[in-house]
Amino acid sequence: MIFEKIIGIGACDEAGIMGKEGKLPWHCPKDLKHFSNTTLDCPIIMGRHTFQSLPAHYLKDRTAIIFTRHPLRLIPKKTQKLASGRVQSAENRFPRRGSYCQYKPPSRESISRQLSIPPPGQLLSLFGYNCPSNQIVVSSLREFFAIEGRFSTLYVIGGAQIYTLFLRENLIQEFILTRINGLYSGDTVFPLSLLKGWPNCRVEETPTFSIHRYAYPCYNYPHKT
Numbered sequence: 001m002i003f004e005k006i007i008g009i010g011a012c013d014e015a016g017i018m019g020k021e022g023k024l025p026w027h028c029p030k031d032l033k034h035f036s037n038t039t040l041d042c043p044i045i046m047g048r049h050t051f052q053s054l055p056a057h058y059l060k061d062r063t064a065i066i067f068t069r070h071p072l073r074l075i076p077k078k079t080q081k082l083a084s085g086r087v088q089s090a091e092n093r094f095p096r097r098g099s100y101c102q103y104k105p106p107s108r109e110s111i112s113r114q115l116s117i118p119p120p121g122q123l124l125s126l127f128g129y130n131c132p133s134n135q136i137v138v139s140s141l142r143e144f145f146a147i148e149g150r151f152s153t154l155y156v157i158g159g160a161q162i163y164t165l166f167l168r169e170n171l172i173q174e175f176i177l178t179r180i181n182g183l184y185s186g187d188t189v190f191p192l193s194l195l196k197g198w199p200n201c202r203v204e205e206t207p208t209f210s211i212h213r214y215a216y217p218c219y220n221y222p223h224k225t
């Protein structure tokens, strides 16, 4: 993958709450508009929970990169019956414990070596689900960097797990963070501590929220290929 920069974008309340039961804890159309305008036409990077919470129109006409360690969880419910049937028949092809006298359970590594588990996209199609061509599913940062293509700006749009992954690995050059006024109840917390020490400025102030732009000072992409 070749890219210019990765920018984080998100919103949290005064205490850092950013999600509740798979949704946003607030209704703030102005901030959603800011999100849409800022990321318009750019590729977006997200975790599976965020992907499954996004209205379809955010995924139209642009590349979406989805992180999951369990690609089969992306299969929509209506096609899951078929998929689980296939899992069952695949399992039946392997000997069960006790089938051979000297059976030793294989290690995880040897299973993946022998089965050569295909990349997530291929795995999904083996299970009868074809991702739309603009959606790329990855299971790790290594697979993320192996995506073929040339991009200018990519946006990391959440959730907390994926912000944390990218911030910890120093992969984010700028972060555009909306602070929603007030305190909300929720179950997902923005990793504010990972932006500590980043120079930032307030770029917009409204009666309900303010937008801050954080810049990582001495930036280089260690993994850029």
Ligand SMILES: NC(=O)c1ccc[n+]([C@@H]2O[C@H](COP(=O)([O-])OP(=O)(O)OC[C@H]3O[C@@H](n4cnc5c(N)ncnc54)[C@H](OP(=O)(O)O)[C@@H]3O)[C@@H](O)[C@H]2O)c1
Pocket: 009, 010, 011, 012, 018, 019, 020, 021, 022, 023, 024, 046, 047, 048, 049, 050, 051, 053, 067, 068, 069, 070, 071, 073, 138, 139, 140, 141, 157, 158, 159, 160, 161, 162, 163, 165, 188
């Ligand atoms: N306020 C905002 O700006 C904002 C933005 C986005 C989302 N949200 C909210 O935040 C919540 C979702 O956030 P979240 O933190 O729970 O979930 P998330 O980051 O969207 O997705 C988590 C999932 O990503 C996958 N994942 C995480 N680390 C990975 C890694 N290193 N490699 C491969 N896959 C990895 C795992 O998928 P598998 O379980 O499939 O393996 C994990 O369960 C929702 O409530 C959403 O509405 C708020």
